[in-house]
Every structure is written in C-alpha cells, then in structure tokens.
Amino acid sequence: MWNKQWRLDTWQRLSEPWDVLVIGGGITGAGVLRQAVQAGLKTLLVEANDFSFGTSSKSSKMIHGGFRYLANKQYSVTRESVREREWMLKEAPGLVKKIGYYLPVYESYPLTLSAFRQGVVIYDLLAPKWDHRTVDAARLQAEFPGLNMAGLTGGMLYYDAGMDDSRVLIRVLREACSEGGAALNYTRAESLLRRADETVCGAVLRSADGRTTEVQAKVVINACGPWSDELRAQVGGEAHIRKLRGSHLVFSRQRFPAREAVTLLHPKDKRSLFVVPFEGTTLVGTTDLDHPKALEDGYAEPFATREEIAYLLEAANFLFPSQALKTEDILSTFSGVRPTLQNGASDLPSKVSRRHALYQEQGLITITGGKYTIFRIMARQAVEAALTQLGRSPSVPKRRIFDKVDFGALESLDRASALYLGGRHGLETEKLLAAAREGEMENIQPLQNIWAELRWAAREEGVQHLSDLLLRRVRLGMLLPDGAAGVMDRVRTIVQPELGWDDATWQRELSDYRTTWKKYYSPEPG
Numbered sequence: 001m002w003n004k005q006w007r008l009d010t011w012q013r014l015s016e017p018w019d020v021l022v023i024g025g026g027i028t029g030a031g032v033l034r035q036a037v038q039a040g041l042k043t044l045l046v047e048a049n050d051f052s053f054g055t056s057s058k059s060s061k062m063i064h065g066g067f068r069y070l071a072n073k074q075y076s077v078t079r080e081s082v083r084e085r086e087w088m089l090k091e092a093p094g095l096v097k098k099i100g101y102y103l104p105v106y107e108s109y110p111l112t113l114s115a116f117r118q119g120v121v122i123y124d125l126l127a128p129k130w131d132h133r134t135v136d137a138a139r140l141q142a143e144f145p146g147l148n149m150a151g152l153t154g155g156m157l158y159y160d161a162g163m164d165d166s167r168v169l170i171r172v173l174r175e176a177c178s179e180g181g182a183a184l185n186y187t188r189a190e191s192l193l194r195r196a197d198e199t200v201c202g203a204v205l206r207s208a209d210g211r212t213t214e215v216q217a218k219v220v221i222n223a224c225g226p227w228s229d230e231l232r233a234q235v236g237g238e239a240h241i242r243k244l245r246g247s248h249l250v251f252s253r254q255r256f257p258a259r260e261a262v263t264l265l266h267p268k269d270k271r272s273l274f275v276v277p278f279e280g281t282t283l284v285g286t287t288d289l290d291h292p293k294a295l296e297d298g299y300a301e302p303f304a305t306r307e308e309i310a311y312l313l314e315a316a317n318f319l320f321p322s323q324a325l326k327t328e329d330i331l332s333t334f335s336g337v338r339p340t341l342q343n344g345a346s347d348l349p350s351k352v353s354r355r356h357a358l359y360q361e362q363g364l365i366t367i368t369g370g371k372y373t374i375f376r377i378m379a380r381q382a383v384e385a386a387l388t389q390l391g392r393s394p395s396v397p398k399r400r401i402f403d404k405v406d407f408g409a410l411e412s413l414d415r416a417s418a419l420y421l422g423g424r425h426g427l428e429t430e431k432l433l434a435a436a437r438e439g440e441m442e443n444i445q446p447l448q449n450i451w452a453e454l455r456w457a458a459r460e461e462g463v464q465h466l467s468d469l470l471l472r473r474v475r476l477g478m479l480l481p482d483g484a485a486g487v488m489d490r491v492r493t494i495v496q497p498e499l500g501w502d503d504a505t506w507q508r509e510l511s512d513y514r515t516t517w518k519k520y521y522s523p524e525p526g
Helices: 006-013 027-038 067-072 075-091 113-125 137-143 165-178 225-235 293-297 306-319 372-389 415-435 451-460 466-473 481-499 503-520
Strands: 018-023 043-046 096-106 133-135 152-163 182-184 187-194 200-207 212-222 241-252 261-265 272-278 281-285 330-341 356-361 364-369
Touching (some): 027 372, 043 187, 067 075, 067 272, 113 152, 187 225, 225 356, 272 306, 451 466, 451 481, 481 503
Parallel strands (some): 018 212
Antiparallel strands (some): 096 152, 187 200, 241 281, 356 364
C-alpha cells in the first residue's frame, strides 16, 4: 500500500479538493483519519516527519486508566481511560495485551496497604469490572525474586494493558487508507491557507525533497499534539499546551527479568513509576518534567538526560537492590513529550491534568491534550466538529476502529505467533507471510519479531529512512544491544533491495541512523 510508487501517486492527488485535511501523524491524527473516512469524508493526513515520530512512538507502552491519577482526583480522566482500555482489549487482541500490575507497598510509602486497596477497588469499579486481589509478601517474593523485602507490608495485583504504540498507530492508519483515506509522512504543513473571510481552507505543503503545493480542504484539523500551539498561532490562538517530558530505560529481559509489571513509588519523591515487560525486554519509566525550549530548538528529538537516567536507576534499584543496575546495563533509552493542558504554572508536572480539549478558531479545529489510551474519543469529537462545520449531522458511524482478524485462519502459525503477528499487521498478515523468503519466519532472537517483518515494512510501510524501520516499524534499535549493530548485515541484505538503495545510500542511511541512535536512544544520549 505504501510502496515506492505510493508517494508519487498520492502527491499527484493533492490538487484534488478534500473534505478534511488532518495535520499530524500521531495516534490522534490517525484516529481522526480512520473515523473521518468512516463518516464518508474524503480525508488526507500529513505528517512533517515519520508517522508516530513524536509522542506516539515514545509513550510508556501502556493502555491504561492512569492509576496514579486517582491520587490527583482526576476521576473523569481515569474513568474514560479504563473504559477505552477495556474496548481496546476486546477489539484489538494480540495488538493490545492484558498485563498484571503488582503494587508492593512499603512502610515508607505515604499511604497504607488499606488505602492502596481502596484505590484499586475504585480503579476497577470505574471500568466497571472486578479483577484485583491482595497479595502477601511471600507471593510477591515468589513472583519477583530479588524484590526489596525490607519494610514490605504486602501488595495488590490489578490489571492494565500493554502495546507497541507505533504499531497500534500504523495499523489504524493503514486500515484507514485501505478504506479510501490518504496519508503522507515527511510532508510538512508550512502555512495555513485562508478564504476571503479569513477562515482556514487548507495548507501549503512541503515534501522532504523540497516540492511544495497548496491543498484545498473544507475543514482542517490540527492533531499536532505537543506542537498544536505552533499551528494555532497562525490563527491567533492563545497558547494552552504545557510540554512535559517523560523518559524511559530499556533493559534486556536476561539482565532485568519482569514477567509482569510493577507499580512503585520513587524512594526520593514518592512519584509513581512502572516496571513493564515490553516486547521481550523490561522498560522502566517514566519521568515527568517540563521540556524547556532550549532542548526543543537545539535537538531534533527529546532524550533522557543524565539526571533522569540516574533517577530511574535509583527507583529500579530500590525495588530490586540485588540487581545493582548501572548505566552500562541499559539497552536503550527514549523520551517523549506529552501535550498537557496548562492549569497553573506552579503545579508539579506529575499533578497536571491529562484531560483533553477541542478548540475551533477561524475554521481550524484543534484536538489536543489527553493521552494515547483515549485517542478514539478525541478523534471522534474532532470528526463530529468537522461534520458540523460542513453542515452535516455530527454523527460518526459506530464502526470498528480495528478490522477483525481471524487468527485461526493463519494456519502456518502457532497460536502465540498468530496473535502477535495478526495483532500487529491485521488483515495484511497473510500477505506479510507470503512475502517471506527462506529463513525469514525465524524469530530475531531474543524477540518475538520475525525477519519477514523487516521485508514487509521496507516494501509496504512507507519507510523513507533506516531510522523509520529500526526505531518505529520494527523496534530493533530499542530492543537489541548497541542499536541492533549485531544484526545489521542481515538487515541490509533484506531491506536494501526492497528500498531500492544503492550502496552509497545504504552507508549514508546507516551513518545517519547511528548518529540518531547515539544522540537520542543510547544509554548515554545527548
């Protein structure tokens, strides 16, 4: 679908009139595209960088209600989120997976085990469901060998969900495009177009190779997440976004094993943190810090600072002192910027509300704030506003966001592999398997990924750069040592012919990727 000819074909269509232009290729923009197409609107999405380049490839990999938000009395946000979590677990099996979260409680914590138990009960009732239990110290020790037992009073077990954020987004986008939508990465909306009455009616687009064109659209939707205010400034919108950085550490499962997730409070400031199993590795996160303009203007991507890395290591070593984790044990790091709404500059970042908001200014519709888990709700509200602006009934068809996959039809795969690949690739899974060559059905050890995913991504998933492939389509750059340097020869053998790169292009892309990985994803970024 997004092969070599796709960009040329789509670019030639840009002169056509569009009902909706979506600016921003994160999960919210993808959700808008999906639901706008389902509402019968001719819709184009553009993203200045790669799809999911920003926040939507750098989240904490959780579909969750935000248990910690209860302490800040964000009940409506939590209720909305846990219900969307339950919807995604039912509609996207294999792609979104149920995970048990253990909450060990220590004497040093500001709340007692009884108080945490009440919080877990409220968390479940908001869903509504009843899926939790109290666990004693012995059970916690058995589940997590090496757990800090000093001052442990017991714990709770509750359930949230996990996912590969970039793969969720790619599936939503591709299924939208399979039904008539259009999407282009590396296509920047440089400026908004105006009618005589000053209302927005499109945008000037510039591709990465320098081509420009004007796109006319009856409605323009701003889904730029943390960068929404920059686009809103063109229509005189008052700034509303407070950019918060969340950083994470990734460890090999062998060095830091975690079959289930753990919720903990940092020993220094008692902020909630998580240890989460992710794609065969263990993830520790997240921080909550204001993201200064100096770090945004001077760097192409956010990154985990030295202080954040030390902070996260301190939390992990408090919980598992026998692990004695050090910087050299880290496989990779990553950092994302969250679009939170301003509610008082004096508030601590960890207490800022995760509510979302919709603004309509001179014809520009902006949907921003919120969190990954509620992308469907946010997108629906934006499409309803677009339909109203078009003079139509604001009724978005209640259809599936994720196509239904018949996992039993993937007869060449065992059940676990069928769920994994079918969840990630949806109805395209059989085409992916058919494209596999000899030896490419093998796992890329120690991960669940298979080599055929690299071929498919290079051939059909809009890859423009090696970083797109290794940091977003198939996350080898985050999940294997040294940014996957040890498997790069085989990666080259598979993807170079598919991408049509000569040797000089491959070497340039490899050099650029290594620079990007070292600066933004390595154990010592910056």
